[in-house]
Amino acid sequence: MSANRANAPYYFVPGPSRHPITASFGLLMTGAGAAGWVNGQPWAPYLCGFGLLWFLFVLKSWFGDAISESEGGMYGKNIDLSFRWSMGWFIFSEVMFFAAFFGALFYARAIAMPWLGDLNNKILWPDFAAVWPNTGPAGVVENFQTMGPWPIPTINTALLLMSGVTLTWAHHALLAGKRSQLIQGLSLTILLGAIFMGFQVYEYMHAYSDLNLKLSSGIYGSTFFLLTGFHGFHVTMGAIMLAVVLIRVLKGHFTPEHHFAFEGAAWYWHFVDVVWLFLYIVVYWL
Structure with a gap:
């Protein structure tokens, strides 16, 4: 708006x-x-x-x-209401999207792994070890090391948390009519998102070259790269949305009363932040 x-x-x-x-x-x-x-x-x-x-x-x-x-x-007001409902349902669909991948990870770790490792399956898979991360099937998956929470994932967590703060600062500046602070807050948020993606690329290079961790590294590699990769894609899309909002701010768009384009992008960015917190705990720590 x-x-x-x-x-x-x-x-x-x-x-x-x-x-x-x-x-x-x-x-x-x-x-x-x-x-x-x-x-x-x-x-x-x-x-x-x-x-x-x-x-x-x-x-x-x-x-x-x-x-x-x-x-x-x-x-008008009816369109504004439609946009809000649409953005809300869109974010809900994204919640379900990530829930499917988190659900796959939960199923592999909490259900499939104990089932494959119980005594009933020892005859079929005598060498199977019900441990996480799992390196099976033997002879197919190359040896690899897991990605720990230090230092890059923790740094990225701090970056996204700071970006949420700077975006909230920008929102308050918009409501108060302080356009210079609005521009600064948006610019910092986009910059933090770009730095996050830079570290993510470096982490992938480290995973491939130093840890031998690949998409083909069993169920661990698949879930790791699917979750972090799709999250990185969403961060990129959120940064593009915020960049468009910043360009509009520089052109004099938005008022304290009418600025749903800003709000919609902010909702999306905060959603991406929350997803990363779950991802950071489940993928890197547990």
């Missing part, structure tokens, strides 16, 4: 849009390329990169249309 939002008595319904299908096509190419990349296909990195660029281009166009509609005074 922008500073020019009109209290329109009608409910604005935009015309047919190509953005959902074109964005889905970009994500399809990105996902297919990533799957092929993991399986060693030579064409896959190019498809993944092209799909990602396609998706980002669609996002730019989609954001531009929504901003133009907002600045044109087409959004």
Whole structure:
């Protein structure tokens, strides 16, 4: 929502849009390329990169249309309420998304592992050890070391917690009409997110080169890279959203009364923070 939002008595319904299908096509190419990349296909990195660029281009166009509609005074209170409900349900769907992966990790550790290691299965798998992380199946998974909480995961936890503080500071500055503090808070939040991703990339390089920890390293490697990788993707998307909000702030958009675009991005960022706290405890500590 922008500073020019009109209290329109009608409910604005935009015309047919190509953005959902074109964005889905970009994500399809990105996902297919990533799957092929993991399986060693030579064409896959190019498809993944092209799909990602396609998706980002669609996002730019989609954001531009929504901003133009907002600045044109087409959004009223009913639209504002719809945006809030939509963002809430979207974040709920993301909660379920991560719950599926946390559930897979819980099932592997608390149910499958004890079951495979009990006396009834000793005849079938006499050499199986019901310990976590599990290195089986023998002869298939190479030896690897696990990723501990020190120092990078703990540093990243501090970075995300600080980013939540700076974003809250920016929100209070927006409500108080202090635009300079708003810009500073948003800029610091984006910077902290970028540093977080830099450490995440370094952690992956350390895992591959020093620990021999890969996506193919059994159930531990699969769950580790799926959880941390998808979280990193969400951090990247959240940083993009905040960057768009920052650009709009620099252009004079938003008022203390009308600023849902900021709030929606802030909700998403705080959700990403909370997911990381669960991930930090479950994946790195337990």
